[in-house]
Amino acid sequence: MEHVQPAPGGPPDVVVLTGDVPPPGIAAVERLARVRLVRESGLAEALPGADVLFVWDFLSDALAAAWPSSGGPGWVHIASAGVDRLLFPALVEGDTIVTNSRGVFDEPIAEYVLGLVLAFAKDLPATVRLQGERRWRHRETERITGARALVVGTGPIGRAIARRLSAAGLAVAGVGRTGRDGDPDLGTIHPMDRLDEAFAGADYVVLAAPLTDQTRGMIDATALARMRPSTRLVNVGRGALVVQDDLVTALRAGRIAGAALDVFEDEPLPRTSPLWDMPNVIVSPHMSGDVVGWRNELVRLFADNLERHLSGRPLRNVVDKRLGYVGTDSHAGSHQRG
Template structure:
């Protein structure tokens, strides 16, 4: 932020001082991307023109007053694409090769030979065809998996997915998937889309991976599907309540892999997020078009027409 401080007055604030810090400010950098402080402080935004958030998801700041305003919203799209794709490949391999089982046996000093699964030739269905979903598709295909996407419109000639199914036909394509990956943005259409009906459509050997938003999933329905054997396993990096409460049954389920919202957080990610904002700040002060402008009606940065 040093270069920005040479050309602008920079105010640093916590949530309780945000309303006052917003008064007279032209731009707001929401570095704490999990903060919900912006809506309550919005009355202080008397001349704000641009808001940037240090995440790909924008739901914490996409409240009605911002959506209806002339304030431009940008995000940090592109920072987490490959790291999250690596995470997804990692948990798929962890399931297939039963790494959790090996660690449990190692703790018990037990030599127990087992056979494991291949991932080559298995089917992955990725819901979300933005940059992160595309990075996931490319990495899984490189590992020999067959991948299809779920997006806003169906098509057969996608450069990364090959086939993309329309999101309103999701249930029809869940039964064929060995791995279902959720990476879609949170919108009114996607909230709670992975519910009891969706889990019932999956085959009992399938695994579910969520690296998108916790609210994409009806957590109680997922827990029941895992308990009943309707679903073989789940790898979860995001939750509808964070931190995940200590008494949540997901913690103790042997067929669940949990991580604390860190699938994209590589060493140096915080500095990279600041660099993304600094680059956009230079563009903004130079009168150049901003990168990663969010369509506030859709709730995300639109992809080129051929990738939607």
């Protein structure tokens, strides 16, 4: 468990990196701290002397360039589960504590993945297209009961996905850093170094892993060739987990049956991408975890952590900066992770 020393002599100075949509409910934070809302252009000027940085604009890449050479705030919190945009060398090697918003997105993403699995099995995209064309074309669809899903990533999001798919009748296994049997959510967990072997029996491969040096580009031509022609790939993790050109090639050649992609290495997805027009691909704009009220929940989580900071209690969701995700000894670590 990690502690950040409360700022002496008054409330802490909290800098909030905002984007196009400001954080709602920020008054809950302003009751606890001196708050400055800044955009990317003002970040470098605001960081020196700040006690805490709240990265509300979690898609921003501005922090590395703005980071003070003398060291930045003692605590950085990001309004997302992924922290790969924060892990530049100066922050990783320094004493700054990093926390994320783990727990906000788990169940919404799990529901979204179940919806995608059903959309594939029941051919819902084709039904919508045919309706738009006023065409009556009867088809048979697939059962999901008994289908096999492989969830790559055994953190809280991966576990929520596994529980939701299991409840719907799918047989679920996982892939994590270390292999084990008898996991309460995932049953058998295959080790990451045997990932290619695990693909062979999967009808659905669901990516929910963090982006690290080990996972970047894990789904390449070799990995796709290990999957069955009937496999559908679902990515709700990070876009860079997949080598996009290799995926397009595999889809065109019929090496896998389809893909549902909520994240991309370049966002927004360029209009020229062939993925937009492929009938066996579902494209969504990085929205799988964004349900009504999600922004307010993100602010509430940060405010709760700020109260912990002020009272000297352990922070929730402390990230192991070397691993790139929350470790098992974090205060919020009620879920085992692979």
